[in-house]
Amino acid sequence: MSIQLTNLLILASITTNIVFGAPATSVSDSNHNLITELIDTKYPITKPIKFLDGSVKYRIAIIADLDRNSVSPDEPDTWISYFKEGHLTYKPSDEKISIEWDDFESNGDRLKTNLSVNGRGAELSELVTYNSKLITLDDKTGYLYLIQNKILEPWVKVLAGNGQKDEGNNIHFALRYPLNA
Template sequence: MFLKFCIIAFAVCLSISLSEGAPRSGTTINFAIIADLDKKSISKKNDNNYKSIVKLGELYKVADKYSFSMKDEHHEVFTKYAYKGRGAELSEFLVYKWKLYTFDDKSGIVFKLKNNADLVPWVILANGDGDQVDGFKAEWATTKGDKMYVGSTGISWSDSTGKLNSNSLWIKEIDQDGKVLSLNWKQYYDKMKSVMKIPNGFIWHEAVNWSKLKNQWVLLPRKCSELPFDTNTEETIGCNKIIIASENFQIVRSIRIKGKSIDPAAGFSSFKFLPESDDQILIALKTIEKNGKTATYLTVIDITGRVLMPDKIINEDKFEGIVLLKNTEGFLKRKE
């Protein structure tokens, strides 16, 4: 009897020890981010080369808690293509037709990452209606159906002569063969301002995705204000809103993100839906450009505005594109 009691007691203690001491199971999601280095993109070794930086990270989920880590190393990607001495200022990261693409907001070039390591020009996006001499300021990109959609900031502004520039109100529809169709989104951008009750203000867009599962657009603005756009003050403005819209923007909702941002000037530059979240949970980059300094933060939120991981610093450079990866083995390793 005593021996039986000891065996039972040992089994109970072992069970308690294992349940308390073993790490809880969780989920790991690989991601990569790509930088817009602005004028720092000019290579110090070769003035005719322009570079961006790609960094890898891992997002961890245990129960309902999120955390992340970044790999120490970084990878440089190069191009010789530029516009007016500026190039490789890359503003988004997107998988389309099983290939990885990124977008230069100076030249309007859509680059394919050959072997996930070299920038290869695929399509050049002309500004505005597609009949302009300069490149499209590409700031966001998503897939919808079998097409790629690329958009800009969604604001109009007046130049030094007072002439109105509305090129950023257009978006680009691109098919798998690289055929480009320019679409005017002015009515959609105006509808969002109306819903947010800032008809005379502005909303600056850099993070837009189409949800196939929900059949809706999800937009995380970088900046929003009830005042007209002003280059003298826009650096101090962020936005804490989520916009959800039906396919043709007939129904548009604005949702306030709960909690405070790490900096009022921080705004969204890119996001992706987390897998197995029913397109309800988003991993997002937030960036700051203020007084000549930049920073990038990572956050996790859901589409109701609940913050699941508050803003956490990634880097003092500006990273404006994020992509989720199933496997990072061999990623950014050039094939000989």
């Protein structure tokens, strides 16, 4: 039952037309003219594959939040997580969902970072797409990382409180806005 529910939640999150962040296409700077930035709202990043029998195959990915176990056992001052990719197939005629991992035998690709707070880091709580980029959130450091070529690239640090102190926000999930809102 729990596997079926998990599969249903994964399918719902994939098929829902959502993105990370606000759907704005421009920002205003009071000291300068209007700055326009094109936002690529393509979601999901890869198109689903539709089959003649009505089945639909989606590209999916998962990431691990290892909490205190994210410290690397073999590299000093390094924190790790695992990232795994695969396909989810939904067959409406049978009401079946199946998942096929790219590398079934492994735990996934090992992602690592040297960024931490109080000896903790790479506690990656969320995996989202935004502007055709794959992003993960570190709930200890407040960093948003881009995942590029299976490497964590620090992108943005979200500060706690009013943003005046260099203290990372404890971010566990991404706020999502419907595209057509």
